[in-house]
Amino acid sequence: xxxxxxxxxxxRYDQTFGLLLISPWIIGLLLFKLLPxxxxxxxxxxxxxxxxxxxxxxxxxxxxxxxxxxxxxxxVLFETIALGISTIPLQLVASIFLAALLNNPRxxxxxxxxxxxxxxxxxxxxxxxFMWFGFADPNVGxxxxxxxxxxxxTGFSDLYSDGAIALLFSISSLWSIxxxxxxxxxxxxxxxxxxxxxxxxxxxxxxxxxxxxxLPLISPAIFFAIVINLxxxxxxxxxxxxxNVFSGSYSPYDGYVSYMLFDKLDLGYxxxxxxxxxxxxxxxxVALFSSARRWVYYPxxxx
Amino acid sequence: xxxxAANTSNRKxxxxxxxxxxxxxxxxxxxxxxxFILGILVVYLFPILYIVATAFMEGPQLRDRNAPPYPSRHxxxxxxxxxxxxxxxxxxxxxxxxxxxxxxxxxxxxxDPANPDGGLITWEGNWRQLKGVYHFHMTWDNFSTLFRSLxxxxxxxxxxxxTIISEIGVLLSSIVVAYGFSRFPxxxxxxxxxxxxxxxxxxxxxxxIPTYFFFVRILNWQGTWxxxxxxxxxxxxxxxxxxxxxxxxxxxDLxxxxxxxxxxxxxxxxxxILxxxxxxxxxxxxxxxxxxxxxxxxxxxxxxxxRDLSPISFGVQNFQSLAPIQNxxxxxxxxxxxxxxxxxxxxxxxxxRDVVVTGMEK
Numbered sequence: 029x030x031x032x033x034x035x036x037x038x039x040r041y042d043q044t045f046g047l048l049l050i051s052p053w054i055i056g057l058l059l060f061k062l063l064p065x066x067x068x069x070x071x072x073x074x075x076x077x078x079x080x081x082x083x084x085x086x087x088x089x090x091x092x093x094x095x096x097x098x099x100x101x102x103x104v105l106f107e108t109i110a111l112g113i114s115t116i117p118l119q120l121v122a123s124i125f126l127a128a129l130l131n132n133p134r135x136x137x138x139x140x141x142x143x144x145x146x147x148x149x150x151x152x153x154x155x156x157x158f159m160w161f162g163f164a165d166p167n168v169g170x171x172x173x174x175x176x177x178x179x180x181x182t183g184f185s186d187l188y189s190d191g192a193i194a195l196l197f198s199i200s201s202l203w204s205i206x207x208x209x210x211x212x213x214x215x216x217x218x219x220x221x222x223x224x225x226x227x228x229x230x231x232x233x234x235x236x237x238x239x240x241x242x243l244p245l246i247s248p249a250i251f252f253a254i255v256i257n258l259x260x261x262x263x264x265x266x267x268x269x270x271x272n273v274f275s276g277s278y279s280p281y282d283g284y285v286s287y288m289l290f291d292k293l294d295l296g297y298x299x300x301x302x303x304x305x306x307x308x309x310x311x312x313x314v315a316l317f318s319s320a321r322r323w324v325y326y327p328x329x330x331x
Numbered sequence: 332x333x334x335x336a337a338n339t340s341n342r343k344x345x346x347x348x349x350x351x352x353x354x355x356x357x358x359x360x361x362x363x364x365x366x367f368i369l370g371i372l373v374v375y376l377f378p379i380l381y382i383v384a385t386a387f388m389e390g391p392q393l394r395d396r397n398a399p400p401y402p403s404r405h406x407x408x409x410x411x412x413x414x415x416x417x418x419x420x421x422x423x424x425x426x427x428x429x430x431x432x433x434x435x436x437x438x439x440x441x442x443d444p445a446n447p448d449g450g451l452i453t454w455e456g457n458w459r460q461l462k463g464v465y466h467f468h469m470t471w472d473n474f475s476t477l478f479r480s481l482x483x484x485x486x487x488x489x490x491x492x493x494t495i496i497s498e499i500g501v502l503l504s505s506i507v508v509a510y511g512f513s514r515f516p517x518x519x520x521x522x523x524x525x526x527x528x529x530x531x532x533x534x535x536x537x538x539x540i541p542t543y544f545f546f547v548r549i550l551n552w553q554g555t556w557x558x559x560x561x562x563x564x565x566x567x568x569x570x571x572x573x574x575x576x577x578x579x580x581x582x583x584d585l586x587x588x589x590x591x592x593x594x595x596x597x598x599x600x601x602x603x604i605l606x607x608x609x610x611x612x613x614x615x616x617x618x619x620x621x622x623x624x625x626x627x628x629x630x631x632x633x634x635x636x637x638r639d640l641s642p643i644s645f646g647v648q649n650f651q652s653l654a655p656i657q658n659x660x661x662x663x664x665x666x667x668x669x670x671x672x673x674x675x676x677x678x679x680x681x682x683x684r685d686v687v688v689t690g691m692e693k
Binding site for chain 1: 361365371372378379382385393504508511512514515517518523526527530531532533536538539540541542545562564565566596621624627644647651657661663664665667672675676679680682
């Protein structure tokens with residue numbers, strides 16, 4: 029009667045073997061994440077300088093009071109938040125829009141189009157950097173000559189001004205929506221057609237269907253895309269490691285930490301800055317995940 | 332039946348003659364929709380054309396503001412052992428391509444290329460305001476200059492070797508770990524899995540200083556590939572997540588059937604689960620491939636003094652410090668991007684297929 033041999037099944041899928049299987053990740057977690065994070069915390073309570081490591085002293089919360097008074101910290105933090113606020117919604121809307129277009133059954137050769145829209149996301153960051161600065165160069169580039177001037181707009185004269193860099197960054201952030209777009213596309217393709225059909229029969233127009241039926245149903249994908257984009261801004265490493273190709277690092281804050289690290293060689297302070305940011309990131313992540321309960325739809329939530 | 336027929340008869344668009352026009356509208360609508368998407372695509376990819384066009388341009392074209400955007404040369408007329416640039420000259424109410432023989436601020440002398448023996452033509456006006464005549468001309472010189480100043484083949488080889496080694500490491504470890512997460516009971520229930528997702532969110536800078544000291548001072552790995560490669564052998568959290576979601580979607584019945592036949596857990600992984608999840612495995616390996624082709628930051632930390640170990644992306648990034656002119660810079664960008672672009676186009680049928688990531692749900 030019992031065809032499935034339960035005891036053997038249990039024996040094979042035992043906890044010890046499972047732990048053995050995930051042991052590479054656990055070792056990596058200890059070596060490359062947990063221990064370094066703790067070591068970073070310890071360093072942040074010292075005045076560790078790269079050139080004079082033997083003079084390192086324990087300084088308590090000095091680095092943290094210093095960053096609290098450091099005006100540059102407030103500035104780069106504000107810039108980082110502004111960067112997130114200006115690029116993440118742009119990337120989200122663009123990726124949903126493109127995914128909705130590419131999911132349309134009327135589309136011919138959707139596969140190759142999908143790939144071509146994904147293409148900019150796999151071009152190495154260095155090449156993208158060269159391209160945008162060349163493209164927008166006032167003398168040899170195309171932005172002024174082929175786009176702005178024919179449209180009757182005044183072109184850039186100074187590429188290195190703050191406004192121009194911010195604009196370039198926003199435009200170029202549209203060039204890394206590939207993963208987000210594919211996540212949305214996957215979610216759209218996974219939607220059961222009956223729900224759309226039912227809403228249509230009830231007299232809902234295409235826009236109403238999109239905003240009241242489709243969007244709530246793909247909210248898990250939207251949540252996932254927000255997380256991915258946030259991590260990119262925060263300086264984590266995910267999917268395609270592109271980051272902020274313009275400053276050589278991910279965000280203004282990240283750039284400031286790099287500056288303390290590689291130019292000032294002030295490791296103690298850099299560790300304090302990194303840890304401070306780590307706390308902010310954790311705070312944002314916890315806020316995001318707890319907000320998810322309210323707006324992310326899970327069909328079979330059992331948690 | 333009858334009811335339906337009655338219903339449709341008073342709907343004009345279902346009558347035979349207008350039915351045709353409905354189909355026509357469908358075709359036009361579909362056509363316009365596809366054109367619309369093609370238009371967006373052209374705008375979206377337009378800046379790539381800048382790389383391609385500029386990489387094949389000669390230096391003088393970059394300094395010429397009137398030159399067309401495609402690689403070109405100013406057309407010249409050869410006459411009696413000398414050559415003269417040809418300009419579009421508005422003369423006698425029409426625009427004629429004429430070769431500039433003598434430049435002048437208020438009047439210049441021209442030759443007609445169609446009839447060079449016909450003598451000089453005088454035109455009143457500043458020759459600098461004239462637009463030149465150009466013809467398509469592309470050069471490979473930028474690439475030969477680039478190959479002379481950078482060890483491109485060596486750097487490509489470095490990146491390729493690093494990609495292959497780390498690919499093996501990251502695939503093996505991520506697959507095995509994902510299998511553990513998808514099928515085996517683990518202590519703490521889902522806690523370890525949440526930790527896994529949590530590690531994705533850790534900013535890199537917070538681990539950077541101790542990791543650097545660990546690699547450089549304790550293990551003495553400065554100037555080797557080891558700091559760039561070894562971490563991949565401990566799995567990549569994103570890949571583990573993607574693979575685990577995919578493994579979970581494969582019914583356990585097959586495992587159990589194989590188990591009854593006496594297969595061990597590893598045999599089940601390689602003979603039952605992996606054959607069904609190859610689209611995800613291919614996607615993960617491609618993501619890693621693109622990542623490695625893009626890698627500059629670890630190289631900047633550990634390989635900045637060892638030029639002959641430099642990966643292509645880092646080498647091209649450093650090329651910028653030589654302040655090359657724009658066409659060589661774009662040529663280097665083209666060399667850097669061509670391999671991942673070809674790989675994407677070749678693998679597009681498999682890339683990201685069936686990888687439906689619907690979120691952080693279980």
